[in-house]
Amino acid sequence: MTRRLAIGIDIGGTKVAGGVVDESGTITHRARRDTPHRSTSPSVVEDTIVDCVDxxxxxxxxxxxxxxxxxxAGFVAEDRATVLFAPHLSWRREPLRRQLAGRIPWPVIVENDANAAAWAERTFGVARDESHVVxxxxxxxxxxxLIIDGQVQxxxxxTAGEFGHMQVVPGGVRCECGNRGCWEQYASGNALVREARAMIGAGSPVVADLVGRLGGDVAALTGPVITEAAREGDPTARELIAEIGDWLGVGMANLAAAFDPGLFVVGGGVSAAGELLLGPAREAFRRQLPGRGYRPEARIERAxxxxxxxxxxxxELARSGR
Structure with a gap:
């Protein structure tokens, strides 16, 4: 009996990860390459994709x-063939599917990475039983x-789903997108590190343990370092994670007002903080939810x-043609 296998390729800022995926969502074989530097021509990135597939x-x-x-990771046009813009690569209106068509002997679809991750959670993960998911x-x-009525929107x-660039603080912190006060400037790995470095720069004694973990090398401070410290009980790291959680809950309350989902799924590297992040997020969500106390509340779960x-x-999106 012929199996209906599909190959998935996930292109990030630092790595290109590939895998053969069966119909149960199990990865049977893997391949990995470093992502070519952002200044590299589009053809080199395409060579890397083909190399993984081969x-x-x-x-x-x-x-x-x-x-x-x-x-x-970028804006993918409605034709699911063209990358309009990728911040970590040199793709600008790149006709990726056409460029790969003569080099890969199977149908190819191009998808935004967050949409792809969402569909995996909807099909095989924590969102399997929910029709309306953010x-x-x-x-x-x-x-x-965004998934509505079981379909990726x-x-x-x-280019739907770029929630990180909702403005939550008018005139706030400058964002890479060119605007100010975007949600991701307050609830992301970058925000976590920025706040920790601000405390270190201010000479606050409460970050002494965190600095000690770095051997005094502040440049080595990363989100995973702060998350690990928080999970091991460092009170300042926990406070920083909780602040990110507060902002996360505020943004999700705004999204609930717009989309009324039954479930929020939180993934990505910062979600490794688990309940240290999600607990404050749920509390802030309940405080900020419009009509709180008189409407059902969406669940908030880790991916x-x-x-x-x-x-x-x-x-899975390629196999199913969705």
């Missing part, structure tokens, strides 16, 4: 492969995706599939 096709019977899905990915910034031009959700979802 490695994976040798690991299985190619006759079992039915499609290839590519998840890209997915928030907390990493360096904030990515997002991409928007008229393909289940981890960092491989993007490639699993890209593969």
């Amino acid at each position: 490695e994976l096709r040798t690991a299985v019977d190619p006759a079992d492969i039915v499609a290839v899905g590519i998840g890209a 997915v928030i990915t907390l990493g360096t910034g904030i990515g997002g995706a 991409r928007g008229r031009f393909g 289940r599939l981890g960092p491989e959700a993007g490639l699993i979802g890209a593969a």
Whole structure:
């Protein structure tokens, strides 16, 4: 019996991760490459994708492969073929599917990476039984995706779900998108590190333990370092994580007003803080929710599939043709 396998490729700022995914969402074989530097020409990134696919096709019977899905961190047009803009790569209106068509012998779809991760959680993860889902990915910034009536909502031009760039503080912190006060400037890995460095720069004694973890090298401070410290009981790290959680809850209350989901799924690297993040987020959500006390509240849960959700979802979207 022929298996209906699909290849998923997840393109991030630092790595290109690939996998052969079966119909149960299990990754049977993996490949990984470093992401070419952002100044590299688009063709080099495409070479990297093809290289991953070529490695994976040798690991299985190619006759079992039915499609290839590519998840890209950036704006993907409604045709699911063109990357309009990718902040970490040199893709600008790049006709990616066309460029790969002669080099990959299966149908190819291109998808926003957050949409792909959301579909993985909807199909195989924590959102399997929910028809209306908002997915928030907390990493360096904030990515997002929206599922309504069990379908990914991409928007008229393909760029829906960029929740990280909602303005939550008029005239606030400058964002890489060019605006000020975007949500991701207050509820992301970058925000977590910025606040910790501000405390260190101010000479606050409460960050002494955190600085000690770094051996005095403040440049080595990262979100995972703060998260690890918080999980090990460092009170200042826990306070910083809780502040991110507060802002997360505020933004989700705004999204609940707009979309009324039954479930928020929180993924990405910052979600490793678990309840240290989600507890404050739930409290802030309840405080800020319009009509609180008189309406059902969406659940807020941590994503289940981890960092491989993007490639699993890209593969499943390609296989199913959704």
